[in-house]
Amino acid sequence: MSILGTRVLRTEDPRFLTIGGNYTEDLVDERLTGAVHVFFVRSPVAHARIVGIDPSGALAAPGVVAVYTAADLADLPDVPPILPTMNQAMKRPPLARDVVRYVGDPVAIVVTEEAYQGEDAVELVDVDYDALAAVVDIDESLAGETLLFPEAGTNVAIEYGSEADLDSKLFDGCEVVVKHRIVNQRIAPAPMESRGAAAVWGDDGRLTAWIPNQGAQGTKGAMVGMLGIGAADVRVITPDVGGGFGAKFGADLEHVATAWVARKLNRPARWNETRYENLLGMTHARAQIQTVTVGGTRDGRMEAYRLEILQDCGGYPKIGGLLPSLTILMTPGTYAFDRAESIAKAIVTNTTPVGAYRGAGRPEATAAVERAVDLFAAEIGMDPAQVRRRNLLPPFTEPHQTKFGAVYDTGDYEAALDRVLEAADYEQLRAEQAKRRANGDPIALGIGLSSYVEVTGGGAESGEPHENALVEVHPDGSVTILTGTSPHGQGHETAWAMLASDVLGIPMDKITLKWGDTDLIPRGGGTGGSRSLQQGGSAVQKASRELVDVARTRAAEELEANPDDLQFDVATSAFAVAGVPGTSVSLAQLAEHERLFVETDFFQPGATFPFGAHVAVVDVDTETGKVVLRRVIAVDDAGVILNPLLADGQRHGGIAQGAAQAFLEEFVYDADGNPMTASFADYPFPSATEMPSFELVDMQTPTTYNPLGAKGIGEAGTIGSTPAVQNAVVDALSHLGVRHIDLPTSPQRVWKAIQAARSENA
Amino acid sequence: MRVNITVNDEPRSDEVEPRLLLVHYLREVCDLRAANVGCDTTSCGACTVLLDGKSVKSCTVLTVQADGHSVTTAEGLDGGAEELHPVQAAFRAEHGLQCGFCTPGMVMATVGFLSENPHPTEEEVREGLEGNFCRCTGYHNIVRAVLHAAESA
Numbered sequence: 001m002s003i004l005g006t007r008v009l010r011t012e013d014p015r016f017l018t019i020g021g022n023y024t025e026d027l028v029d030e031r032l033t034g035a036v037h038v039f040f041v042r043s044p045v046a047h048a049r050i051v052g053i054d055p056s057g058a059l060a061a062p063g064v065v066a067v068y069t070a071a072d073l074a075d076l077p078d079v080p081p082i083l084p085t086m087n088q089a090m091k092r093p094p095l096a097r098d099v100v101r102y103v104g105d106p107v108a109i110v111v112t113e114e115a116y117q118g119e120d121a122v123e124l125v126d127v128d129y130d131a132l133a134a135v136v137d138i139d140e141s142l143a144g145e146t147l148l149f150p151e152a153g154t155n156v157a158i159e160y161g162s163e164a165d166l167d168s169k170l171f172d173g174c175e176v177v178v179k180h181r182i183v184n185q186r187i188a189p190a191p192m193e194s195r196g197a198a199a200v201w202g203d204d205g206r207l208t209a210w211i212p213n214q215g216a217q218g219t220k221g222a223m224v225g226m227l228g229i230g231a232a233d234v235r236v237i238t239p240d241v242g243g244g245f246g247a248k249f250g251a252d253l254e255h256v257a258t259a260w261v262a263r264k265l266n267r268p269a270r271w272n273e274t275r276y277e278n279l280l281g282m283t284h285a286r287a288q289i290q291t292v293t294v295g296g297t298r299d300g301r302m303e304a305y306r307l308e309i310l311q312d313c314g315g316y317p318k319i320g321g322l323l324p325s326l327t328i329l330m331t332p333g334t335y336a337f338d339r340a341e342s343i344a345k346a347i348v349t350n351t352t353p354v355g356a357y358r359g360a361g362r363p364e365a366t367a368a369v370e371r372a373v374d375l376f377a378a379e380i381g382m383d384p385a386q387v388r389r390r391n392l393l394p395p396f397t398e399p400h401q402t403k404f405g406a407v408y409d410t411g412d413y414e415a416a417l418d419r420v421l422e423a424a425d426y427e428q429l430r431a432e433q434a435k436r437r438a439n440g441d442p443i444a445l446g447i448g449l450s451s452y453v454e455v456t457g458g459g460a461e462s463g464e465p466h467e468n469a470l471v472e473v474h475p476d477g478s479v480t481i482l483t484g485t486s487p488h489g490q491g492h493e494t495a496w497a498m499l500a501s502d503v504l505g506i507p508m509d510k511i512t513l514k515w516g517d518t519d520l521i522p523r524g525g526g527t528g529g530s531r532s533l534q535q536g537g538s539a540v541q542k543a544s545r546e547l548v549d550v551a552r553t554r555a556a557e558e559l560e561a562n563p564d565d566l567q568f569d570v571a572t573s574a575f576a577v578a579g580v581p582g583t584s585v586s587l588a589q590l591a592e593h594e595r596l597f598v599e600t601d602f603f604q605p606g607a608t609f610p611f612g613a614h615v616a617v618v619d620v621d622t623e624t625g626k627v628v629l630r631r632v633i634a635v636d637d638a639g640v641i642l643n644p645l646l647a648d649g650q651r652h653g654g655i656a657q658g659a660a661q662a663f664l665e666e667f668v669y670d671a672d673g674n675p676m677t678a679s680f681a682d683y684p685f686p687s688a689t690e691m692p693s694f695e696l697v698d699m700q701t702p703t704t705y706n707p708l709g710a711k712g713i714g715e716a717g718t719i720g721s722t723p724a725v726q727n728a729v730v731d732a733l734s735h736l737g738v739r740h741i742d743l744p745t746s747p748q749r750v751w752k753a754i755q756a757a758r759s760e761n762a
Numbered sequence: 763m764r765v766n767i768t769v770n771d772e773p774r775s776d777e778v779e780p781r782l783l784l785v786h787y788l789r790e791v792c793d794l795r796a797a798n799v800g801c802d803t804t805s806c807g808a809c810t811v812l813l814d815g816k817s818v819k820s821c822t823v824l825t826v827q828a829d830g831h832s833v834t835t836a837e838g839l840d841g842g843a844e845e846l847h848p849v850q851a852a853f854r855a856e857h858g859l860q861c862g863f864c865t866p867g868m869v870m871a872t873v874g875f876l877s878e879n880p881h882p883t884e885e886e887v888r889e890g891l892e893g894n895f896c897r898c899t900g901y902h903n904i905v906r907a908v909l910h911a912a913e914s915a
Contacts, residue, residue, distance in 0.1 A: 009854055016862030017850040017869060019837055020796030028793075116781070192800050192808060192863040192897050242798070242863030243897050275801040489861030489898045645857050649903060653860065656900025680805035680895070688888040688901040 003498050003508075007645045011508060012493045021240035024196040024212050025272045031200045031208065035268035036065055038197075038258050039118035041108035041125045042280065043100035046136065046350040046673025047148070048129035050098055050107065057124035058110055063117030065265065067125060068109040070097035073260060077228050079253070081157060081317040089152035090348065092316045094226070094253050094260075100129070101148055101315035102351050103675050104280025106253065111261055111269070134350045134673035138289050138310050141347045148315065148348045157317035160309075160324050161343035170304045170339055174295030178375045183742040184364045186287040186312065186667045188683060189357045193242020194278035197258040200268035207234050207259055212241040214249045215486045215526015216516040222251035227259060238516025241488035245657070246356030247282050248488070249319075249528055254281065279678045283319065283355025284667055287312035288327070288364050292372040300382045300390045305337045307368050309344035313354050320354030321346040326361025326455070329406050333369040334413040334451045334611060336393045340403070350673045356528070358657055359454070359715040363722055366452045370723035371740070374449075374730065378739050384727070385426060388417055388451050408453060408609040409703045409711075416613040416635040416699060417451055423697045424615040424633040437735050446618040446732025450723040451611075456530035456638075456712025458607030465531065465604045468523050469539035471500055471547050472597035477573075477588035479504060479511040481543075482599075484524020485536035486515050490714065491646040492532060496540045498643060503544035504587060505573035530610070530712020533642060538706040539602035547587075547598040551575070554590045559583055608703045608711035612636040614724035616659070620732040625751030627663045627729055629692055636716040637699040640709035647713050648696055654717025655694050660686040661718075662725035663745045684744075737761055765829040769794070770838025778825045785809040785820035787828075788835060796836040796866035800895065807894030810867035810874075811835045817874025819893070836866035839873065849873050849911045858907030860898035868894050872908050881912055 015021070055067035076094040081087065096105045108125050112118040133146040140146075141155040148155060171177045198210040207227070213219040213236070220236040227234070241248065254271060262269035273281065289310040296302040309327055313320040324344030331342040377387040393400065395412040402408070426447070433445040457465050470482040481496050497511040514520060525531065548568055555575035556563040561583075566575045574586035590596055617631040632655050641647045664684040668676040677683040702709030722743070729745040730738060737757040741749050766775050769792050776791055788794045788811065797820055800808030809821045812834040820833075839847035846854065849872050859865040868891070875882070875890040882890060887908045888901070896904060 010857065012862075013854040013859060014845060014850075016859055016865050017836065017846060017853055018796070018839070020798070020866045021862040022795075023798065023863065025799075026789075026795040116779075190897060192806065192861065192895065193798070194800075241861065243861040245897070275803070275806075491860070649857050649860055649899060652900040652902040653898045654900075656902075657897070679803045680801040681803040685805070685895055685897075687892045687895065688905065689892045691888075691901050693884070693905065694900065694902050 003502050004642055008494060008498055008643050009645065010491050010494045011497060012491065021242065023193055023242050024198060024210055024239045027198055027210055027239055032198055032268045032270065035198065035270045036111045036113060036261065036265060037115045037118045038261050038269050038271040039110040039112065039122045040106040040254060041110060041122050041127065042277065043096065043103055043105040043107055045100060045129050045131060046103050046134035047132040048100050049132060050096060050100060051128040051130050053108055054126040055108065057126060058121045061117065061121040061124055063113040064121050065111040065113060070095040076226065076256065076260060079226060081321065082319060083158065083322060086158045086317050086321050087152045087154065090149045090157055090317050094256060103673060104352055105315060109257055109261060111265065136349055136351060136669050136671060136673045138312050138347060138349065141349045148350065155347045157313050157321045157346045157348055159345050160328055165343060166306065167341060170306055170341060171293065171295040174303055175298045176379055177293060177295040178379045179291065179293040180375055180740055181289065181291045182368065182371055182740065184286045184288040184290060184367055185743045187285050187661055187665045188279050188667050189245045189247035189282060189285055190279065190685060191243030191245055191247065194273040194275060195252065195254065195282055196272045197255045198268065198270045199259040199262040201263050205233060208237065209255065209259055210237045210239050211251065211255050212248055213238055214244045214488060214528050215524060216518050217484065217522065217524045218249060218526050219251045220518045223256060223259065226251065226256040236518045238486055244488045245358045246360050246528055249356060249526065275680055276678055279683060280352055280675060284314060284352045285354060285357030286364060287320065287354045290368045292368050294372040294376045296376060298380050300380060300387050302335060302337055302376060302391045304339040305332060305369065305372060307331050307342035309342065311344060311346040312351065313346050313348050314351045315348060316353045317346065317348060318353045319356045323361035327365040329404050330362050330365035330455060331404050332402060333366055334393055334453045335369065335391045351669055358654065358718045362454045363658065363719045366450065366719050367723045370450045370727060374727050375739060378734060384449050385421055388449060389414060392417065392451065406455060407606055409705055410701050411453060411609060411611050412701055413451055413453065413611055416611060416637055419697050419699055420613040420615050420633055420635045423695060426615065429617060442622050444620045444622050444732040446620055446728040448616040448724045448726065448728025448731050450720050450727065451613045452720045453609050453611040454716060454719050455607045455609055457534045457604060458529065465535055465607065466601050467525055467535035467539045468599065468601045469536065469543040470597060470599040471540060471543040472595065473504065473547065473587045473591045475588055475592045477506060477510055479506050481511065481513045481540055482521050483513060483515050483536050483540065484521055485532040486527045488527065490527065490532060490650065495533060495537060495643055495646060499537055499541045500544045503541060503548060505570035530714035533708065534608060534706050534710045534712060535602055535604055537642065537710065538708055539600060541707060542602050543598045543600045546600055547596065550598060551587050551590050551596060555585050558585050558590065604705050606705060608639065608705055610636065610638040610711040610713065610716050612716060612720050614720035616721065616724035616728040618725065618728040618732055620729060620750060622754055625747035625754065627745055627750060629659055629663065629690065629725060631692055631695060632659060632721055632724065633695040633697065634717065634720060635697045635699050636713065636720065637701050638713035638716060639703045639711040640700055642708065642710060650713045651696055651717040652694055654715060655721040656686060656691050658718035658721030659725045662722045662743060663729065664690060666744050763826055765825055767828050768832040770834055780826055782825045783821055784823040784825050784828055787825040788820060794835050794837050798863055798867065800863065805895065807871055808864050808867040810870045810894060812870055812874055815877060817871045836869055848914055852911035852914065853907040856903045856907040856910050858899065858904045864894060864896045868896065868904060872911065876912055876915065880915060884909065
């Protein structure tokens, strides 16, 4: 029986559980002996001109090797916005040169012999700032009274369509039109391991950089660009990575600065970020203001939908400026609107730059449309489950093209909704809600729904999405796999070994996976966008199968038989001649005289579109506004599941992060751009007490785009859970007349919404 | 200052700076790098170790405070005849770890918690581990692992 589809424990676990992972800060390598420690002086103000920097205090401190400012880094190019279509005047110097644009913007580098010395010395660099008006609010930025980049002439980094493109007749003929402005708040990715780097230049002039990342090849590309050197001169190695969630793709200026210091001093250099720095320096996430308008009939048919997006990019336009394009792509979600349209503007503010985070643009689309559906349902007084069922796209097995350019591969959205409602016992929940309301229970019960479709495994720079793998069988019967994907918690070592073992008949404990070394694996797309299994896993299976074909030819020579007469026996990992007992040769034996390996690429015809439906159940204390998350019931259909242990783990983590966005997490600035949540003592990072156990419902609709039938599962949970929980909180208070509460549904916001509804009713 | 500390059952004597945190002593002086630093506010618990059998956040203990005491890290957990200690084995069996960064701290917090409450309810587990953050698992399988470890003890 095949191991595929079964619950297999992780092979990587014993190491993590006993000696711990080997993260960047843990690295012990003789090339790093005598490394200096790199620290960053970061701006304490949101927007200011740098009048002067006096490093003398720091230079006099014990152990300080050097202090560098932008003037010293003049040999490094400024970094342009990530898309050529963005306003090109919004360049970022390698260190803030004349102006700081957010609290945390690096201004100077302090290099010390020992780590503790650096923590002391950064305090001693005296920077003189001339304060400028800080632009924190999206609307304020749009008004353009203060410009972050005066030479750009605007705070708008990029527009996706404009008001002029909107159809003035979109809602003509609709009996009901509901419009609402909703906030998809700024949050912090906050992986448990913050950022870091270790760098050393060899005598050959080549840089070796250890960087926690989600794809060494992409990180190398970014380093090459920012250092302005040749690709052949950089080797990036990926140590164990303590979580990424989209925020560890590529390279940041701190990584480049660490490499620059190592070159300048001709000594190895290390940088390890504190959590405070991480919450200011790593990209933030989401940060959209959306205006949704939905129109339809009084009997529950939704005819038209419009989504207008304002994306906050933070101080410099990075991936944040790209996110609205993914939001727009997924505008209509799972629904069969007759007409739909969306536009977006991405603007800069004096806040931490925004980037990718679990879902990256798609959670924002789902949150918008799912809120819109509930607003519509409330307006016409219909059950939200019924409105959804009435408007979902019917099941399809041939690709469905939307007007936004998405091609949904396979889907059965109504079945997902039916399953989740049944598993939640929706009718019984509504009955309990009615009972509580009748009894005047101060703890209101809320039931929230979401239906979602998302896009995974897209995003190849050119052509079809693809990934490569190299599989080699060694004479001792062991196997090495090289992959262009890059695990940081997902369990690739186990999953890729399952795929190879299933084909080669070699036990998993003899299979080693390697990734994240650009000298060893020059090509690869890394791990993100939930792409790894469908493309990287398919490549491993393909390489393994092709390896058996190569071995068959070799075995035919060895056994002096016709290749077609050979049978490959997976149980023994050997070829035998059909009908001739006693003659066989194993893959390991066939590797004795000549290397036995295959390197191959797997191409997928396009992105895949996982889908699902969630139900969240909350208790809302109407006297204090406190929300307690009681249940999350989830259908997350990601096609065929390779290892339910891993897939369920991805769902749990995703659901928790999405739920936490709904009722806990928010990165807050005051009106002057001072961060109010720059530590784990202030940022509401979810703990075990705030999460329930999750109820996962199985559903597997295969895709035809890869031989595994697999779609991505990494981000699905996050996308489904945020709107389900938010809708549940609003639903709990719907009888009071509450129609909407912005994210996160904190006690303060909930309490205010209750007071506002009561005074309106009074 | 000179400190005498028993680390994972081995007595040691080291000269340390008075301000050296226990977590940095373990990582840099003892070469034990399982415990990680995940925050700077004693919030996340990635650095949790046992001090005389009780779980502590080693980022908030000075090395000199451990003078004359005994420290156990994830590296020092004894599985007896088995490869893994029962708590470590339970984390593996229930997939209670993904990226692994919080894991050594989570495991040590669990060992400390179960020594005080060997038969906890799910709610007690959640409260007992409130000071240990995980970004990957949503805590679902961590809670399962702790309950599993309690049952198998």
